[in-house]
Amino acid sequence: MTDTVTAPTSVPEDSRLKDTWLKRQLITLVIGFVVVAALPLILGEQAQTVAVRTLIFALMAVAWNIMSGFGGMFSFGHAAFFGIGAYTGAYLLVDYGISPWISMAVAAVISASVGTLLAYLCLRYRLAGSYFALATFAFAQMFLLLVQNLEVFHKTEGFNVPLLPRDSWWMLQFEKGSPNYIWIPLVILALAVLGTIFYVRSRAGQFVQAVRDDETAAASLGIDTMKYRLIAVASSCALIAVAGVYYTQYYFFVGPEQAFGSAVSVEAIVPAVIGGIGTIWGPVLGAAVIGPLSEIINELLRNPPGFLGFLDGAIGLDVAVYSVILILIVIFLPKGIFGTIRERWFR
């Protein structure tokens, strides 16, 4: 009898349940934050735009990862929710002069509601795997077509954000090259990662991972599978909508393709896959690889060194390179860069 009582101790402990895990994540977050926050002080203007793009990538991938990595619902259409954010921000600012900070909250609510509704329908009708992915893809395409055909969203022309004469924290506009443009998305990203860390440890996070790993078993233990999945979807959609709002404010322009195009969904997926799906740091690491890499390649194409002269003027090489990386990672490192390192390190 004593054997059966002591048996549970032999169950391997989940490192996430120990506080050292939390401490380690928080320390990593603080160090990373400080390092990146110092970047604008040493970077040139061109490198800054790369940094901002990388941060937006990271934010999108972190958002995608909540739903598709931890939640196991593979979304192929996160452009839908990014686009809702980008268009909400643009519409409220251009037509009503409302601050992007308020738009972020509004966009998060709209996007989370739409996402929850769509996911509810998909899950209700038991779409899984490829079917789920294709359904999300179709939703994103439908939004793209709707926006392209609605006068209120300026059809294919999109929105131009008016330039203000001087700096404004409220309207999120600063002098060109201001470090604020990096610090703002960095703070948002840090909060998003912090949120993910606590989410993964929380009941909701643990439950949704249980549902991902074995839905039948989780349901038989009394977990409300629908509820916890929808929580993951709602947070994911809300977060990527915030990224969308910031995108419009930074580039001063948004059109249907930049907001809802299938390339946007790809931009949310690729960093997460390269870094490691279902890990906290994977999406951030993936974005840190992809963002600068595509810029380096583009730079190489603009001023090719002698032996690469034949590439002069070629376009598309950056995407070609990252698609090769994507294919190789999926085949050889299915857990992504971070996932693989973690596996070797903390075995």
Add this chain to the structure above:
Amino acid sequence: MTDAATATAPVKRRTLSGMNPAVGVATVVVVIMAVIYLVGGKDQGLVTQSLVSGLLLGGVYALISVGLTLIFGVLGIVNFAQGAMLTMAMYIVYALSTAGLPVYLATVIAVPLMFVFGMIVQATLLTKLTISGSHDGPLLVTLGLSLLIINVLLMIFGGRPKSVQAPIDGSVSILGAVASWPRVLAFIGAALVAVALTAVLKRTPLGLSIRAVASNSEGAKLVGVDIGRVYALTFGIGAACVAVAGGLMTPFTSLTPSVGEQFTILAFVIVVLGGLGSVVGAVIGGLVIGLVQTVGALFLPGTGSLILVFAVFILVLFLKPEGLYGARR
């Protein structure tokens, strides 16, 4: 093992009552068309014209979708690169025709090239993932492949639109509607390929092993089918189908590296409508979607009619996710 066998058995089963779903779909389509014709308030000549162009377009859609559905049915993977492979075939035809070959001869050459390309892709990139049975992996690899093909084409040919002249020009009158010869030829070619493909699947030893792997890959392996080879051949056939479609479409398509993307999406819609894995379903789905798109354009101009296509897609996903001819996976 018996569990697996009974679980996969319904895949091959036809619908319950034995009634062909095509009859139902055809009835619905005919009724809708009749309503548009009689009370739609549209010029009748215009409606006839859209009907004819819709069917002609649908034939080509069907051809692209047949390849996709075959790959899904046998390998269980959704080939996201189907549209990009279509573009690739079109550029091969373009390159050969600028070298002096007539378009339709160039198509005949492009088909085996794409077949080999498909086989290589499957053998090198996908077989391991296919056997492991994950669905994200192949989706991501084919997504990467799609981006790779599009951007390599962009690097080689640039982004400027290209066009190819068909050797046979002019148009033919069908029921008072005008249809250009290249489009009619594309439809005839698509029909011939669909018939040939069905014959191969039904009557040849290769078709038998493909069907065996599709219904139960474990079982097929046990009785000595080389499933790696069947996978590669299937993907090759899927690629060859888009090569035919691409070749036949080049005369009436403005070629850009991203031209195929919209067809990936449409092919999914069609394949889901027909039932993933069903060749007959893909043909009927193709014709239906072609009609929805062109007839819908009477009411929603521009890209608006594609919204109808997606509405159909989502309705089908929710109401009958197994499609007209498929079984649920």
